[in-house]
Every structure is written in C-alpha cells, then in structure tokens.
C-alpha cells in the first residue's frame with residue numbers, strides 16, 4: 001500500500017535553470033554596486049572560489065549557501081575590505097541571494113497535484129539545493145522537508161531518504177520517490193526498495209528496467225503512476 005511520496009524539488013516541481021541564472025547574476029551585481037569588486041573579481045572567479053571551497057570543506061560540498069558565503073568573504077577580504085564590513089556585506093548578499101533563489105515558478109500542475117496528494121498521502125521534500133520549499137508553497141503540504149546538502153548527506157547518500165521514511169513512518173516499499181536525476185534520485189531510491197517515478201527530462205531512456213521504476217516526461221504524468229501503484 002502506498003503511504004508516502006517524496007519529491008525532489010529543482011527541475012521536478014519547477015524549471016530551475018532560469019532561476020539559477022538570474023540568481024547568480026543579480027546578487028553578484030548587487031554586491032558589486034556596494035563593494036566595486038567585480039572588475040577585479042569577475043563572476044567566473046566567484047564560481048572558481050566556490051569550487052575551491054568545496055574541495056577545502058568536503059563534508060560541506062553540498063551546502064551551497066555555505067560555499068557561496070565563504071567564496072564571497074574571501075573575495076571581499078582579498079579586495080581589501082575590513083573584516084567587519086566584508087562580513088556584513090556578505091551576510092546581506094546571501095540574504096538577497098536566497099530571496100532570489102526562492103523566486104521559482106512552479107509548473108502549472110505542481111501545486112494542484114501536491115494539494116490533491118496531500119489529502120491521501122504523507123508528503124516529503126528531499127533536495128540537494130538550498131530552497132526551503134516552505135517558502136514556496138503552503139508549509140502544511142509537506143510532512144517532512146530535508147535539505148540534504150545542508151545536513152552533509154547530499155543525495156545519492158541514502159541517509160536523506162532513510163530520514164524521510166522514518167519521519168513519515170513508512171517503509172521503502174510503501175513509498176514513492178519522484179525526481180529528475182537518475183544518479184541522485186532514481187538510483188538511490190530504487191536501491192533502498194522505494195518505488196520510483198523518474199522524470200526523464202531529456203528523454204534519454206532508463207539505463208535499466210525495473211518493476212518499481214516508472215519513467216515520466218513530466219511531473220504532470222504522476223497521477224498515472226500512482227493509479228498503477230494503488231490498483
């Protein structure tokens with residue numbers, strides 16, 4: 001019997017590409033208006049420093065807000081800002097970045113789907129990103145929200161899934177995970193014994209066939225999978 005459904009967020013409930021592109025440019029430009037640093041330290045340097053921070057703090061490689069914070073701080077310090085000013089500006093920039101990051105546009109079908117499913121199933125969100133889904137939709141829709149990178153267990157780490165299942169009081173076999181990444185969503189959930197709705201956005205086809213694996217082109221097709229699972 002199906003009891004619980006967990007959702008990936010980015011590129012599952014909304015198209016994440018445009019949000020990230022805008023977030024990246026707009027908060028860096030905003031900081032430049034305050035610190036006038038971007039001529040010396042262009043956006044590419046910010047990206048490179050985030051990658052360097054992920055190497056330096058491997059346990060926190062999935063905590064993108066932390067990596068951005070550390071990269072921005074190192075840039076402003078190298079630009080010669082006093083530590084106090086640099087820290088204050090970085091804190092403000094990160095706040096603004098998170099505001100932009102949450103300006104997502106859900107697919108038309110996402111919200112009605114979640115509202116309908118919430119009537120019959122426990123719902124969970126498991127993301128590697130830094131969106132708090134409770135800032136995007138009604139907080140009561142989800143029983144469990146896990147930002148896996150921020151707890152140092154980014155998917156495909158099984159711990160994020162196991163924590164969600166424990167908190168939803170459902171076994172793997174009573175659960176369905178919905179996500180667009182083969183490596184971070186479909187495969188780990190399948191290995192744990194969950195049912196999987198894999199959103200194959202690029203139409204690349206499943207690397208393997210499995211009776212618990214269902215391939216969709218879009219989250220709007222989810223009701224068909226659930227109907228098949230509950231027959």
Ligand SMILES: [Mg+2]
Nearest residue numbers: 008010011180
């Ligand atoms: Mg995703």
